[in-house]
Amino acid sequence: xxxxNSCFRNAVIVTAIAFxxxxxxxATVNLKATLNTASEVPAKTGxxxxxxxxxxxxxxxxxxxxVDFNGLSGPATAAHFHGPxxxxxxxxxQVAVKATPIDSPIEGTATLTPEQQKxxxxxxxxxxxxxxxxxxxxxxxxxxxxx
Numbered sequence: 437x438x439x440x441n442s443c444f445r446n447a448v449i450v451t452a453i454a455f456x457x458x459x460x461x462x463a464t465v466n467l468k469a470t471l472n473t474a475s476e477v478p479a480k481t482g483x484x485x486x487x488x489x490x491x492x493x494x495x496x497x498x499x500x501x502x503v504d505f506n507g508l509s510g511p512a513t514a515a516h517f518h519g520p521x522x523x524x525x526x527x528x529x530q531v532a533v534k535a536t537p538i539d540s541p542i543e544g545t546a547t548l549t550p551e552q553q554k555x556x557x558x559x560x561x562x563x564x565x566x567x568x569x570x571x572x573x574x575x576x577x578x579x580x581x582x583x
Contacts, residue, residue, distance in 0.1 A: 465492045467556070469563050469577030471505060476564065476576045477526050483507035484575040486540070488563050489582075497553050499531070501563075503542040509569040512538035519552070519561035523578045530561065538565070557581070 471486035473479065486505030492498070503515070515538050521527035531546045548556065555561060559580055564573035 463494050465494060465557065466490075466582045467492060467501075467579050468582040469579045471503075471563065471565065471575040471577040473575055475523070475562075475578070476570070476573050477524060480570055480574055482509055482574065484509065484565075486565065486575055486577070488577060488579065490579070492548075492553065492556065494553070494557075497548045497550065499546045499548055499556070501542070501544055501546075503533075503540070503563065503565075505540045505542075505565055505575060508565065508567050508574055510567045512565050513568055513571070514538070514566040515542060515564070516566075517546075517556075517561050517563050517579070520555040520558075521560060521562060523562070527560075527562075530555075 467490040469488040471488065473482045473484050484505065484507045486503055488501060488503045490499060490501035515533035516529035517531040518527045519530050530552055533542055533544060535542060535544070556579060559578065561579045562576055563579060564576035566572065567574045
């Protein structure tokens with residue numbers, strides 16, 4: 437009986453350590469995108485540019501983002517994360533920026549669904565900023581992981 441209890445206890449300890457290791461693997465992932473007119477689909481011309489930096493907590497699915505931009509043809513009228521789409525393809529909005537007016541810098545957070553998180557981690561999301569002159573988007577950048 438002592439050996440069985442001891443084996444059971446050891447099994448419980450090993451299981452607890454394994455689950456602890458899995459929980460410890462939940463990570464914060466750094467993301468980035470370089471926004472420019474040439475990345476829009478179809479491509480645009482102009483002086484607009486920007487950068488997006490973000491973090492994704494893979495356990496809570498919380499996305500925190502920061503976007504700096506300048507040189508647009510006019511005031512930003514909308515800004516979104518779009519997906520799923522590879523570079524060079526278009527997709528619908530997934531996360532809209534709620535700020536009004538949309539000025540640089542943009543700061544925000546969103547809680548993603550597991551499917552959205554997977555698409556984002558697979559490089560299938562992009563961020564773009566729209567203007568009156570370019571209602572489909574003036575600058576865009578594919579979101580990718582960064583170190």
